[in-house]
Amino acid sequence: MTDQVTAVPDRDRPKQDLRASLLREGIALARSGGAEAVSLREVQRRAGVSNSAAYRHFADRAALLSAISDYAADQMAERMRTGIAAAAISGDPAERARARFCATGVAYLEFALTESGLFAVAFQMQAATVPTPLDRTTQSPPFALLASCLDELVETGSLAPAHRPYADIAAWAAVHGLAVLLLDGPLRDLDAAERQSAIQRLISIVDLGTH
Amino acid sequence: MTDQVTAVPDRDRPKQDLRASLLREGIALARSGGAEAVSLREVQRRAGVSNSAAYRHFADRAALLSAISDYAADQMAERMRTGIAAAAISGDPAERARARFCATGVAYLEFALTESGLFAVAFQMQAATVPTPLDRTTQSPPFALLASCLDELVETGSLAPAHRPYADIAAWAAVHGLAVLLLDGPLRDLDAAERQSAIQRLISIVDLGTH
DNA sequence: ACACCGTGTTAGCACTGTCAACATGCGAAG
DNA sequence: CTTCGCATGTTGACAGTGCTAACACGGTGT
Numbered sequence: 001m002t003d004q005v006t007a008v009p010d011r012d013r014p015k016q017d018l019r020a021s022l023l024r025e026g027i028a029l030a031r032s033g034g035a036e037a038v039s040l041r042e043v044q045r046r047a048g049v050s051n052s053a054a055y056r057h058f059a060d061r062a063a064l065l066s067a068i069s070d071y072a073a074d075q076m077a078e079r080m081r082t083g084i085a086a087a088a089i090s091g092d093p094a095e096r097a098r099a100r101f102c103a104t105g106v107a108y109l110e111f112a113l114t115e116s117g118l119f120a121v122a123f124q125m126q127a128a129t130v131p132t133p134l135d136r137t138t139q140s141p142p143f144a145l146l147a148s149c150l151d152e153l154v155e156t157g158s159l160a161p162a163h164r165p166y167a168d169i170a171a172w173a174a175v176h177g178l179a180v181l182l183l184d185g186p187l188r189d190l191d192a193a194e195r196q197s198a199i200q201r202l203i204s205i206v207d208l209g210t211h
Numbered sequence: 212m213t214d215q216v217t218a219v220p221d222r223d224r225p226k227q228d229l230r231a232s233l234l235r236e237g238i239a240l241a242r243s244g245g246a247e248a249v250s251l252r253e254v255q256r257r258a259g260v261s262n263s264a265a266y267r268h269f270a271d272r273a274a275l276l277s278a279i280s281d282y283a284a285d286q287m288a289e290r291m292r293t294g295i296a297a298a299a300i301s302g303d304p305a306e307r308a309r310a311r312f313c314a315t316g317v318a319y320l321e322f323a324l325t326e327s328g329l330f331a332v333a334f335q336m337q338a339a340t341v342p343t344p345l346d347r348t349t350q351s352p353p354f355a356l357l358a359s360c361l362d363e364l365v366e367t368g369s370l371a372p373a374h375r376p377y378a379d380i381a382a383w384a385a386v387h388g389l390a391v392l393l394l395d396g397p398l399r400d401l402d403a404a405e406r407q408s409a410i411q412r413l414i415s416i417v418d419l420g421t422h
Numbered sequence: 423a424c425a426c427c428g429t430g431t432t433a434g435c436a437c438t439g440t441c442a443a444c445a446t447g448c449g450a451a452g
Numbered sequence: 453c454t455t456c457g458c459a460t461g462t463t464g465a466c467a468g469t470g471c472t473a474a475c476a477c478g479g480t481g482t
Contacts, residue, residue, distance in 0.1 A: 018460085018461085039437085039438065039439085040438085040439065040440090041437080041438065041439080042438095049461070049462090050461070050462055050463080051461095051462070051463075051464085052439090052440075052441080052461085052462080052463090053460080053461050053462075055440075055441085056459075056460055056461070057460095060439075060440075061438095061439065061440095123392070123396045123397060124395050124396065125395060125396060125397065125399055140397060143397070165408070165412070166408050166409050166411075166412035166413075167412060167416070169389075169392075169398065169409045169412070169413070170385075170389070170409065170412045170413035170416050171416075172388070172392065173385060173386075173388035173389035173391075173392055173409075173413055174381075174384060174385040174388055174413070174416075174417075175384075175388070176388035176391065176392060176396075177383070177384035177385055177386070177387035177388020177389065177390075177391065178380075178381070178384035178388065179388075180384075180387065180388065180391055181334070181380075181383065181384055181387060184335050184336060185334045185335065185336060185387075186334060186336065186351060186354070187380065188336055197376070197377050198377045198380045198381065198384075200377075201376070201377035201378060201380070201381045202377075202380075202381040202384055202385070204420070205378070205381050205382075205385075205416075205417060205420030205421060206385075206416060206417075206420060207420070208419060208420040208422070209415070209416030209417060209418070209419040209420030210416060211419070229429085229430085250468085250469065250470085251469080251470065251471085252468080252469065252470080253469095260430075260431095261430075261431060261432080262430095262431070262432075262433090263430085263431080263432090263470090263471075263472080264429080264430050264431075266471075266472085267428075267429055267430070268429095271470075271471075272469095272470065272471090
């Protein structure tokens, strides 16, 4: 906008790795405004660098967003891990596996609602880049966590092996859809109580449905 | 771009209602390129009108997108209605209600995959405008259809009334999430067979879960 | 007859992504 | 030690965007 009166112009940033600085500023912008708040020019401005320096480190805006997306996915996975750990109360293996499975979904939604900016950027591929050969998808940390939870359900006999295929994708889709509808979609204006009810209902339906 | 050599410059469009022309061109753009393909300038160009005439009919770009979104929702509802009608085979009321419920979800996903551009614009609110007091949400044609399907499940005794609340939102979220993941998300590169399997699995889980 | 108001036009501002041309400086090759 | 080359950052420009103010015109109500 006007100038860098605010926020101290960090002209003398550790120039040695500008890429990290750009990524950091990009993450900050995404965190508080979603993908569309991440503009190369603003990122460069905040990194105290000029106009098109970012092109030495990122092919284009989509590449920067993709890097931010990786970070966001990691953060999400972290949140999911703590959720899973906290759900390990019961002694019964089957029950514990169930609790973990549900905790995964709850953590997913909590992250989405808490870090809405990062979430919006986490799972939205940009049309460019390589076709993402599904290995990349499967190895996405949050998806891997969910998949292992479902494997655990099968191991503890709580889910028939015949029902295992695509159950991960379905469960993921369910929580993801609710997150999207609550954030950008028509369910944006639900109050906290209604949100919570919707989340509980969705989780319980998916829980019931995977047996 | 260069000029209107292609597509015949419709200079002499029925000027009497430019609003309809703008909306039509906006829909065309959205259909083939999603929300981000809809730029006011391009829409105006295609309508054979200049630079900022659209502002006499739409407050801003978000308003145009919102109008396009309404159209898209109607189209979606149409597709869902034909899907519901085609699923009315069985004579048993409960079974028929189930079939209709599932057909709703399948139609939703079919529309999303077929008309991906329109779908992307259908359920993505722009931050501006009024807070959308949930009546607006509930009266959205696709949601109303889904809700009535669930009511039918309750009437035929297939779904306990105690489980009715938020079941509509949950079911909607599930199919919506799969659509989003398949279109823009990490599941973009699933081939047709895998897509179909994922859809079947999700529908079956939601079907099982709502009992 | 006149003033008004709805509609369309022109010009312009502040942004954006992206690229080509240029500068600079450090490390390797001769 | 000199010199070449490459990686990185800068400047300036182009095309595109949303949006606004100032203006022009034409029908309608008083």
